[in-house]
Amino acid sequence: MKHEIIIAGFGGQGVLSMGKILAYSGLMQGKEVTWLPAYGPEQRGGTANVTVIISDERISSPILNTYDTAIILNQQSLDKFESKVKPGGNLIYDPYGISTAPTRTDINVYTIDAMDTALAMGAAKSFNMIILGGLLQICPIVDLEYVMLGLKKSLPERHHHLLPQNEAAIKKGMEIIQLKEN
Amino acid sequence: MEEVRLMKGNEALAEAAIRCGCDGYFGYPITPQSEVMETLMLLKPWETTGMVVMQAESEVASINMVYAGAGCGKKVMTSTSSPGFSLMQEGVSYIAGADIPALVVNVMRGGPGLGTIQPSQADYFQTVKGGGHGDYRQITLAPASVQEMADFVSLGFDLAFKYNILSVILADGLIGQMMEKVVLPPYQARRTNEEIRKECPWASLGRTADRKRNVITSLELEPGPMEARNLALQEKYRTIEANEVRFENVGCDDADYLLMAFGSSARICQKAIEIAAEQGIKLGLLRPITLWPFCTEEIQRQLSHIKGILSVEFNAGQMVEDIRLAVEGKVPVAHFGRMGGIVPTPEEVVEAVKSNFNL
Numbered sequence: 001m002k003h004e005i006i007i008a009g010f011g012g013q014g015v016l017s018m019g020k021i022l023a024y025s026g027l028m029q030g031k032e033v034t035w036l037p038a039y040g041p042e043q044r045g046g047t048a049n050v051t052v053i054i055s056d057e058r059i060s061s062p063i064l065n066t067y068d069t070a071i072i073l074n075q076q077s078l079d080k081f082e083s084k085v086k087p088g089g090n091l092i093y094d095p096y097g098i099s100t101a102p103t104r105t106d107i108n109v110y111t112i113d114a115m116d117t118a119l120a121m122g123a124a125k126s127f128n129m130i131i132l133g134g135l136l137q138i139c140p141i142v143d144l145e146y147v148m149l150g151l152k153k154s155l156p157e158r159h160h161h162l163l164p165q166n167e168a169a170i171k172k173g174m175e176i177i178q179l180k181e182n
Numbered sequence: 183m184e185e186v187r188l189m190k191g192n193e194a195l196a197e198a199a200i201r202c203g204c205d206g207y208f209g210y211p212i213t214p215q216s217e218v219m220e221t222l223m224l225l226k227p228w229e230t231t232g233m234v235v236m237q238a239e240s241e242v243a244s245i246n247m248v249y250a251g252a253g254c255g256k257k258v259m260t261s262t263s264s265p266g267f268s269l270m271q272e273g274v275s276y277i278a279g280a281d282i283p284a285l286v287v288n289v290m291r292g293g294p295g296l297g298t299i300q301p302s303q304a305d306y307f308q309t310v311k312g313g314g315h316g317d318y319r320q321i322t323l324a325p326a327s328v329q330e331m332a333d334f335v336s337l338g339f340d341l342a343f344k345y346n347i348l349s350v351i352l353a354d355g356l357i358g359q360m361m362e363k364v365v366l367p368p369y370q371a372r373r374t375n376e377e378i379r380k381e382c383p384w385a386s387l388g389r390t391a392d393r394k395r396n397v398i399t400s401l402e403l404e405p406g407p408m409e410a411r412n413l414a415l416q417e418k419y420r421t422i423e424a425n426e427v428r429f430e431n432v433g434c435d436d437a438d439y440l441l442m443a444f445g446s447s448a449r450i451c452q453k454a455i456e457i458a459a460e461q462g463i464k465l466g467l468l469r470p471i472t473l474w475p476f477c478t479e480e481i482q483r484q485l486s487h488i489k490g491i492l493s494v495e496f497n498a499g500q501m502v503e504d505i506r507l508a509v510e511g512k513v514p515v516a517h518f519g520r521m522g523g524i525v526p527t528p529e530e531v532v533e534a535v536k537s538n539f540n541l
Binding site: 034035059 | 356451528
């Protein structure tokens with residue numbers, strides 16, 4: 001099994017940390033992982049993206065041209081990456097901040113109202129964990145118990161009291177992700 | 183104890199430095215390798231192993247601190263990125279001239295000049311052919327994974343001390359910034375001064391009653407002795423060329439065409455091999471791990487059955503010259519590369535194979 005994922009949005013949305021938690025979760029479950037950020041000045045308020053690969057075997061290129069799953073968190077990223085999803089792959093997006101919806105019909109398109117849900121939960125920073133929950137619902141790449149272990153490894157100890165809140169957000173994301181009918 | 187972690191290449195390198203018993207790190211921050219010193223500062227090894235970590239006022243200062251530490255037989259290192267490595271070239275040449283061991287890490291970015299902070303492999307010539315003055319060589323290790331970023335620290339020091347030479351880890355921004363699984367080596371104690379005196383009798387670690395003082399210098403004004411020094415250096419380089427060539431052969435022996443690539447570029451080529459196989463094209467990958475000494479003999483061994491070689495580099499074509507020297511015109515050799523911090527995709531590599539060899 002190999003799953004190639006791109007997560008793309010604005011800097012500050014938790015794109016890189018979501019990727020890191022996902023990669024750490026894969027590691028905890030004994031898988032091979034790579035996490036490659038687009039680093040540089042574009043992270044400061046501009047677009048940010050990270051490529052995460054989780055595999056049962058040694059990973060060759062960390063740089064990819066097409067992806068099994070794209071998680072899209074702003075319009076620029078949708079414009080850039082919609083065409084890069086492999087036929088039959090998945091595109092997950094939060095309609096918040098998207099003005100032109102994806103149009104491809106040869107991929108599975110999912111929506112997740114993560115921003116609105118995070119605000120309703122009174123935990124805006126849980127936004128990225130809601131998205132992660134959505135991803136895990138449609139692609140169970142890693143088991144939830146390993147995600148929690150990965151989360152614990154990625155969070156500094158002073159934030160460990162937030163683990164239950166993050167777990168709740170992941171579970172919420174699993175509930176609210178929806179397949180978009182064409 | 184070994185430890186499995188998810189780390190950036192730069193972070194893994196810093197951890198490995200502490201664990202291999204490094205005595206001192208002297209550096210000056212520059213993207214994309216600033217995490218090396220940041221990680222060291224965070225881990226505060228001066229409180230545990232006693233390793234010194236110092237931010238110098240410039241790269242010129244940091245390489246000269248390395249020169250001084252190395253002259254005392256200490257395991258010392260610095261890390262930088264391309265423009266910083268250029269600034270260090272005077273010190274690098276002096277270290278070569280003084281015949282002492284040290285480790286320099288260059289996490290390459292795009293140039294020339296200040297260029298870009300994105301990944302590049304355009305410092306191959308500078309490192310392999312000598313960026314400083316004089317007839318000298320340095321052992322050059324090219325890591326292609328976060329694991330190798332960690333492993334090559336102790337390998338680099340071991341080789342440096344085995345031959346009294348500078349080892350260079352030539353990485354790039356992609357390996358530095360990427361996170362992967364890494365198994366960290368167990369802690370190794372720093373050597374005591376007594377141990378250093380025994381292993382490095384040349385070290386200027388304070389004169390003892392039983393010997394004359396040691397002098398560390400690259401200056402020798404008499405032509406005769408200076409030529410003798412040069413001949414001794416050359417003899418050492420021939421020994422290293424005979425004994426220390428390292429490479430990885432991925433399916434070369436039953437390939438029709440070879441890709442040659444080092445560092446991150448080799449990772450992209452591995453994926454290109456998978457894509458090409460689906461199209462019925464049999465590619466192999468010969469990945470030099472040491473860029474100097476270079477795997478000339480292994481290339482020549484492949485010439486009996488291959489139809490061509492494509493060198494894939496993040497530059498305008500540098501390693502390809504050494505490949506051509508090895509091939510001596512016996513098969514076509516081509517280059518494919520991107521510059522300016524652009525990293526080619528595996529699909530582009532496959533296209534380049536097809537267009538260069540008319541497939």
